[in-house]
Amino acid sequence: MSASRASASPAKLRRSSGLTFYDKIEPWLFLLPALLVFGVFLYYPFVKTAYLSTFLTNKYGEAKAFVGFKNYMDILTGSRSREFWNSMWVTIRFVFFVTIGGLSMGVITSMLIDKKFPGNAFASAIFAMPIAIASSAASMSFKMILHPSIGLLNKILGTQINWLNDIRYTFPVICCLAVWLATGINFIFISAGMRNIPEDLYESASIDGANAWQKFRSITLPCLSPTLFFQIIIDVINAFQTFNIVKILTLGGPLESTNTIVYSIYLDAFRNFRFGSAAARSIILFLIIMVITLIQFKAEGRSVHYS
């Protein structure tokens, strides 16, 4: 501490005569480490990705020839368009089902623990727990649950289904794991939203003779709508970026039925070393996510009065 005290004194002495040079740069000194990290590992690579997306690259990722929007055209309409639009369609379906599933789990679990009962605290800890669980570890245990010969699911159902290698089942199964993982965060936010609904609304509804379903329809849902909207955005963005479970459980297969756009970026860049094309895919994905986030910011501005 004595060292920092010594450095303080010159600044302090000259304070009366206005700001010293040190005073002017001090705020930036506090920001320096943060700006360094963001500069080197966020802003620079982001610009570089955009730059690479307009180049043909060699297998070391060095830009070799400027090709303009050719990488984009190849993906959107050209030689790789079939694979790209397939991954887009897989991703959209995945996002849709996981968001609906995650929200439903969130609403149901939140309603279940809304009233106090013995074991209430335990149940809510369990419902929130998936936030702490690594998706890679969860994928490993699902790998065993879905194992064709000794897995739990086949033991319970008495079947011999190869869940992760049968085109009818793999996609739904992956969605279920993603919903399981999303339950924690959905439960935390939705139950908090539910706690904020004033109790007297329910009381006056009871006096007016409303039944449980009417109360849910006309009190719980409308009061919860800002929370739900916010949660939808979080779920959509998270689902868009799901990678680990696909990488560990299916590798995009069978027959590309789980080849999400994020996984196709990984394949393009780190298996096929087509960095330019992968960069173009990343930029497309970034634009999609940016639009979703902007919608959130807009909508949040409107819902401020609500809460």
Next chain:
Amino acid sequence: MSNVSVSSARSGLTRRQRNALWTSLRMLVCLPFVLLIMVPLLYTFMMSVLPADELYYRLWPSHFDFTSYLLVFTKTKIPRHIINSFVVAGSVTILQMITCSMAAFSFSFLNFKGRNVVFMCILATMMVPWEATIISNYLTVAKWNWLDTYHVLILPYGCSAMGIFLMRQHYLTFAKELHEAARLDGCNNWRFLATIVVPLSRPALGALGAYIFLQQWNNYLWPLLVTSTDNVRTVQIGVASMYDIDSEQINLMMSAVIICLVPSLSIFVFMQKNLINGLMAGAVKG
């Protein structure tokens, strides 16, 4: 209220009986959902303690066999991976606590030109998905010969917009007079931050720390890309690659999963309230 008594009179139950009925109904409905979340973990644990000869036909072991845990610690590289994970997650946590506190201090206590613009630029990074930067980051660190080192796992996560935002939210609740009084007493900003602000924001820092540690402990893709030797590999990669190496040793694999879940679940159990509050505060403008 009259309504309640009318309807309970009709069904022949007192209000207390009705409440008890509802409570038990609620518990009954709750149970399957609790099981749904717990079963994968319970099953993983069961598989890790099943004696090898019972693996194919039993779910509940005849006796608990913990030898596979011993094997994980003696025969596999998992202990090394665990140490690596602790080094990486611990360093990132400490580093982010420092960088985020400093940046948040600048944004909330100091006045300077361009403050809002810089703050918005940092918040905007939350919009950039990891795919948009990970390819270039990989190429950069490969060119610098940073692959297979600890710092390649630590430095890219040296700061986060979420952390800065979280700490700033907390600092904004401080009274401005506190800062002025400290300045008048000759306390410079560095000392003010270290000896007054940081000790006063222990709960927020704790929440941030727990959040970052969990995130890093569970991190998968970046370590997968930039490490290839056991000396720096983190535990998630180690566990996930066991299936490829030795898919026959199911007990071993499942024990490794349980072992790598212990630290993150402990943090969750001990920091649950703190962690959830932190998440909520950060999500206000996540």
